[in-house]
Amino acid sequence: MTLSVLIVDDEILARSRLRTLLADCRDPDVRVAAEASNAVEAVEALRRQSFDVALLDIHMPGADGLTLAKTLQAGAEPPAVIFVTAYAEHAVDAFELEAVDYLTKPVRLERLQMALQKVERLLESKRGQVAETPGEVLIIQERGRTERVPLREVLYFKAELKYLTVRTAIKSYILDGSLSELEDKYGDEFMRIHRNALVARRAVRALEKNYDPEEGEGWAVRLTGIDETLSVSRRQLAAVREVMAGV
DSSP, rough: OEEEEEESSSOOOHHHHHHHHHOOOSEEEEEEEEEEEEHHHHHHHHHHOOOOOEOOOOSSSSSHHHHHHHHHHHHSSOOEEEEESSOOOHHHHHHHHSSSSEEESOOOOHHHHHHHHHHHHHHHHSSSSOOOOOEEEEEEEEETEEEEEEGGEEEEEEEEEEEEEESSSSSSEEEEEEEHHHHHHHHEEEEEEETTEEEEGGGGGEEEEEEETTTEEEEEETTTSSSEEEEEOGGHHHHOOOOOOHO
């Protein structure tokens, strides 16, 4: 797959820098199909042809990149959006607009390729026989970075002192909040197995005997995609067995 790209930035040097980086991309293959220096030119370019992805600056004369992204989303075949900006404070707003990624200048080739790979996976999903259904995402801010984590990728939430651990098959994140709030909001997809843990119902693979240094002999669940087990409280054991019986 070769991705067709629209670059939108009011600075000539910034557009040139992106062209150079895109020319060095090998995974995935990309083609700069058009450039625009403002929102008006970008909308005009969309009238002439479609693009797989738009690289949008945020601070531009006239309508800014966030406003432009909303306009693009209203189109029949909107491109995926990657924001490329010198300002990090707009990340949350950007992800609320369902941007694929948010890159800060100066952009590194590796980060740009990672963002474009996300676009490629998104397009492959849409072009498949069964398009991926858009789902809920968690907005996680950690170490100065904002990331969108699809809820369908989360295996468990676990309370750890003053924060929550959010675990996927490949990474752990830190999230502010409470298990009770998450249970109220996502109770259909996640179940409480202990006072300190919620697990994805779909991910429960096994229920097995377990020894906990604090609680002694008991039970634990094993989840698909990770090696660790999570303790099940006696109060929640019957509910877990019901889920297992339905798997």
